[in-house]
Amino acid sequence: MGPGWIAERFTESVQAHTSQLIAAIGSRSLDRSEAFAGRHGISHSFGSYEELAASDVDIIYVATPHNFHYEAALLALDAGKHVLIEKPIGINREQAAGIADRAAGAGLFAAEAMWTFFLPKFDVIRQVLDSGMLGDLTTVLAEYGEHFDRSHRIFDPALAGGPLLDLGTYPLSLITSVLGEPDRLLALGEPHESGVNAQLSAVISFAGGRQAMMNTQLHNFTPTSATIVGTEASLTIDGPFNMPGGFAIRFPDGTRLAYEEPAGAHFEGLHYEAAAVARAIAAGKLEVPQRPLAESIRTMAVADAIRNQLGIVFPGESPATVRRD
Ligand SMILES: NC(=O)c1ccc[n+]([C@@H]2O[C@H](COP(=O)([O-])OP(=O)(O)OC[C@H]3O[C@@H](n4cnc5c(N)ncnc54)[C@H](OP(=O)(O)O)[C@@H]3O)[C@@H](O)[C@H]2O)c1
Known part of the structure; x- marks a missing residue:
């Protein structure tokens, strides 16, 4: 969709890596x-989202701009279809929770297509974190910047532009997945001449004195790196950390453990989420463990809190929707 x-x-x-059928x-x-x-040898094409929702498909992948995810997901769910929704799942916490509620109420599957967490390397990273090898986790540093042609929708305020939802959602998802629910954050942002936010940085604190720092911006490419620091060792993911690739664990005595995997991008990585979703639905599950809906909702709540401090309001939101803390 x-x-x-x-x-x-x-x-x-x-199509290249699974036996799943893109049916319509x-x-x-x-x-279009x-x-x-x-172009892709697909047998059915519809000229409206309503016709697709009413058709005989098992699941709908929502790939519209951010601020249409919510209505597209509800259209699909109300027609009895499972949904996989591109990141970010909605533009704010309220939309994310609304999608989760509607799916649960209908007994249908829903997940945010946060493809990073479905990659094999993240399965290994989770095992490293669960093993306690890094000691007590103290810090996460993560950032994401990219260059865009000026015609890109990221510069369009009407499409909820700015780097936060397109790029910042990756570091924020990582930070909240590793450190949990924040207790405080401080954000700074700068506007772009197009009317969207150009860049923002946030310092976030968590229970037990743990901290995270994130930056996201639309000016140009950055290493897109991420480091998870613990009292025993630190884990650095090769940039771009959200895509297939390696990571390394460094211990203070100089020991280094490396997970080696060729760097890859969307072609090499997007099929994992589709396979995980198919397995979950086949097993009768309504969510995937790689990206539980509660984590998608929490990420959006932190994004809302950042926007509160910067006065960023997306289309269709009243300032009251993004509550001030
Ligand atoms: N997982 C990833 O790595 C990744 C990468 C890029 C983007 N994304 C996410 O995917 C979503 C789509 O991004 P994209 O880069 O694919 O965007 P895009 O190229 O602009 O495509 C979005 C599509 O949505 C449809 N659409 C519906 N309402 C629209 C509107 N008012 N204005 C423009 N298009 C509208 C259009 O198709 P029709 O009009 O033909 O229906 C359009 O082709 C975003 O939420 C983004 O965050 C994820």
Whole structure:
């Protein structure tokens, strides 16, 4: 649903690496739907999202711009379809919780397509963290910047532009997945001439004196690195940390353990989420352990808290939707 840039990457990856069938495409335009279907050998194309939702598919992958995820997901759920929704799951906590409630009420599967957490390397990272090898976790440092052509939707305020939802959601998801619920945060941001936020940084504290620092910006590429620090060792994920690739664990005595994997991008990585979702649905589950809905909701709550401090309001939100702390 929404055959744009990421839908192309997702389709190529799923078709190449799984036996799943991309059965139909739904676009706001029949021409775009048919063109996409033609490029990828897909048998059914619809000229509206409503027709796709009413069709005979098992699950709908929502790949519209951020501020249409909520209505697209509800359209699919209300038609009795499971949903996999591109990141961020919605534009705020309220939308994320609304999707989770609607799915649970209907007994349908829902997940945020936070593909990073479905990659094999994150399975290994989770095992490292669970093993206690790093000691007590104290700090997470994570950032994400990228260069965009000026025509990209990230510069469009009407599409909830700015780096927070496109890029910042990766470091924020990592930080909250590792350290949990924050107790305090301080954010600084700078506007872009287009009217969206250009960059923001946040310092976040958690129970027990643990801290995280994040930056996200749309000016240019950064290492997109992430480091998880513990009292016994630190783990640094090769950049871009959200994509396939390696990571290393360093101990104070100079010992270094490396997880080696060729760097990859969407083609190499997006199919893992599709496979995990299919396995979960086949097993009768309504969520995936790699990205529980409660974690998607928590990430959006932290993004809301950052926006509160910076006065960033997305389309369709009243300032009251993004509550001030
Ligand atoms: N997982 C990842 O690595 C990754 C990477 C990039 C993007 N994403 C996420 O995927 C979502 C889509 O990003 P994208 O880069 O694929 O965007 P995109 O290229 O602009 O595609 C979005 C599609 O949504 C549909 N759409 C519905 N309402 C629209 C509107 N008002 N304006 C524009 N398009 C509208 C359009 O298809 P029709 O009009 O034909 O229906 C359009 O092709 C975003 O939420 C983004 O965060 C994820």
